[in-house]
Amino acid sequence: MNLLIMGKPGAGKGTQAKKILDHFSLTHISTGDIYRDEIKKGSEIGQEAKKYLDQGNLVPDKMTNDIVWEVLQKHEYPNGFMLDGFPRTIAQAEALDEMLNTLNIHLTAVINVDVDDDVISDRMAGRRVCSNCGETYHVEYHPPKKDGVCDVCGHSLIQRKDDLKESVLNRLQIYKNKTQPLLDYYENKDLLLVIDGENPSDQVFEDILIKLGELHD
Ligand code: AP5
Numbered sequence: 001m002n003l004l005i006m007g008k009p010g011a012g013k014g015t016q017a018k019k020i021l022d023h024f025s026l027t028h029i030s031t032g033d034i035y036r037d038e039i040k041k042g043s044e045i046g047q048e049a050k051k052y053l054d055q056g057n058l059v060p061d062k063m064t065n066d067i068v069w070e071v072l073q074k075h076e077y078p079n080g081f082m083l084d085g086f087p088r089t090i091a092q093a094e095a096l097d098e099m100l101n102t103l104n105i106h107l108t109a110v111i112n113v114d115v116d117d118d119v120i121s122d123r124m125a126g127r128r129v130c131s132n133c134g135e136t137y138h139v140e141y142h143p144p145k146k147d148g149v150c151d152v153c154g155h156s157l158i159q160r161k162d163d164l165k166e167s168v169l170n171r172l173q174i175y176k177n178k179t180q181p182l183l184d185y186y187e188n189k190d191l192l193l194v195i196d197g198e199n200p201s202d203q204v205f206e207d208i209l210i211k212l213g214e215l216h217d
Helices: 013-023 029-040 044-054 061-072 090-103 118-126 165-179 181-188 201-215
Strands: 002-009 027-030 083-085 110-116 127-129 135-138 192-196
Touching: 002 013, 002 181, 013 027, 013 061, 013 083, 013 110, 013 201, 027 029, 027 165, 029 061, 029 083, 044 061, 044 127, 061 090, 061 118, 061 192, 090 181, 090 192, 165 181, 192 201
Parallel strands: 002 083, 002 110, 027 083, 110 192
Antiparallel strands: 127 135
């Protein structure tokens, strides 16, 4: 099974991706995570990407396409993959089609986690991430056991720079201009599954499983 998960920034893509990956033993390919790792390592790619991430802007298509191609061509996804945060522009979607054609791989479905803008602002303002392992929390909806400390590795929780209000508004605007058109792109390919992302996250996950199950009915 090869899936793609889409949604506005903060819609809950990462939260659902984790549940889906565990359930189907898929390989996670998150361009956002790849860039944050590179920034943490201080690599050349990380230094270049940081300029865009901190402002909430998209990293240029060529750089992102090259990174995804590098990962996909290694074929390290025995049970399939879940692409998270890629593609984000029509040019990226077209590049992905070419990559998949070359590798003779097909997408099973594209999941769109659908959430209103006012819910997004609330989720981003309350999101905290572990500075060490990247585990995600929310101060109200998914708090850690001990305030400010990661349940998984015990390191401190931080707020992502791009979760600050100005950056969030910029990311939402970019989503509308560049990423939203992809919904039609995948609808026309009969791959799009729209999921109500405003429910509690376990309910959202259940709805995803139901919709994926319907594909095989
Ligand atoms: P990326 O990491 O992909 O960021 P994003 O799309 O903005 O998504 P987020 O990680 O912010 O949110 P999410 O939807 O995963 O939400 P989460 O599950 O954490 O990309 C970051 C940056 O990298 C981009 O801005 C860009 O610069 C660059 N980049 C990445 N890919 C690129 C590409 N293809 N091209 C160019 N540049 C690229 O949930 C959010 C919060 O809500 C959490 O606190 C969570 O606990 C809570 N929550 C989740 N679900 C629920 C629920 N159902 N109910 C209540 N709370 C919930």
